Amino acid sequence: MPKIISFDDALKAAGSKDCSLLLGNGFSASYFSYRSLLDKADLKPDDPVRALFDRLKTVDFERVVKALEGASEVEMAYGNKEHAEGLIKDANRLREALVHAIRGTHPTHREEIEDVIPSCVAFLASFDEVFTLNYDLLLNWVSLSDEAHLTDGFGLGERRNGFLGPFKIGAHCKVYNLHGGLHLFRNGVDVDKRIAGASGIIDAIAQTITTSKRFPLYVAEGTSAAKMQRIKANNYLSHCYEKLGASMGPFFVFGHSADPNDAHIYSALFRSKITHLYFCIYQPTDEKLKSVSGELARYKERAGSKVEYTFVDSESAHVWDRPSPEEQAAKVAR
Structure with missing residues (x-):
């Protein structure tokens, strides 16, 4: 030894x-808590947004949000307004999921430590x-x-x-x-x-x-x-x-x-x-x-x-x- x-x-x-x-x-x-932020984001396994991380081979929230927003622009251009709006909602939901993960892994305030x-x-x-x-x-x-x-x-x-x-x-x-x-x-x-x-x-x-x-x-x-x-x-x-x-x-x-x-x-x-x-x-x-x-x-x-x-x-x-x-x-x- x-x-x-x-x-x-x-x-x-x-x-x-x-x-x-x-x-x-x-x-x-x-x-x-050093579980990854993605693990703490409270995204269900069958959530298409969660699957998008795997599809893009990334753990980067920003990259997935940009992909959703880009897809929304395409859908809007093709006249699929409802689907485009749904993708924007998913992008905003993913932002909230990242915030949830940050809150879930930290003490609430500095005063706690x-x-x-x-x-x-x-x-x-x-x-x-x-x-x-x-x-x-x-x-x-x-x-x-x-x-x-x-x-x-x-x-x-x-x-x-x-x-x-x-x-x-x-x-x-x-x-x-x-x-x-x-x-x-x-x-x-x-x-x-x-x-x-x-x-x-x-x-x-x-x-x-x-x-x-x-x-x-x-x-x-x-x-x-x-x-x-x-x-x-x-x-x-x-x-x-x-x-x-x-x-x-x-x-x-x-x-x-x-x-x-x-x-x-x-x-x-x-x-x-x-x-x-x-x-x-x-x-x-x-x-x-x-x-x-x-x-x-x-x-x-x-x-x-x-x-x-x-x-x-x-x-x-x-x-x-x-x-x-x-x-x-x-x-x-x-």
Whole structure:
């Protein structure tokens, strides 16, 4: 069995050098339901709209809505007004289904996780750059803490109509959303960030989807090749991916399994200038370690990399349940 070290020991081994972090869905698993949004959309198996996802070989809500709207235009041109109107109703129903899925996978408001945010802020403070594969809102909620200092490149943008943006490459940025996010929306070739209204960010996102008829920018495809195709099609996502490939120094991975459906991520990592990879594993077993080690070894060999990797017990990081400074002081005093 490969050696497992604690998170604190990994930080010590990394030294005082700037460390980078990649977050997978294990980071969000305690608060975000990582069934796919399509699974949570409450579309019945015999619903033609659900079948259209399979027919188009996609999990992209926006693509299916555009297909429905395009088909409606064709039907209208052929004089089939009733059928055309039915297709538009289905498109609007699908927008509502996406909103239902977003609500069903998240806490309702940031306040529901407010007590654990300081713990997460303390965890993230060890890293100079944070890359995330997650498109949920948890990291965004954490970044709103004054102590987080998690700049995302939107700070030089303008606030208008509930959005902050656009993202600017020259702006100070510490957080990179490799697979987009539910709070990010395309604006032509640019990307803007949706900001919370009076009733919170989820309601703001819902309004943008259903009323403004805009869709979040997120990558939910099932294969690495399909994900890369989506990334290359967007300037913001491409920039984030390029930044991952330019990583240097010690690099930590937390909440990810190194599955082949994210091979593009490890290809970039092992071709970068990182000096050591610290891979966090949840409840490690011989079988799990052997499997992950095999995947990492394959990525490393394909990239021609000499970077070594060390396994870390992810639970020892205490992302969401770190003792407060007061609790730590009291423990030392005892």
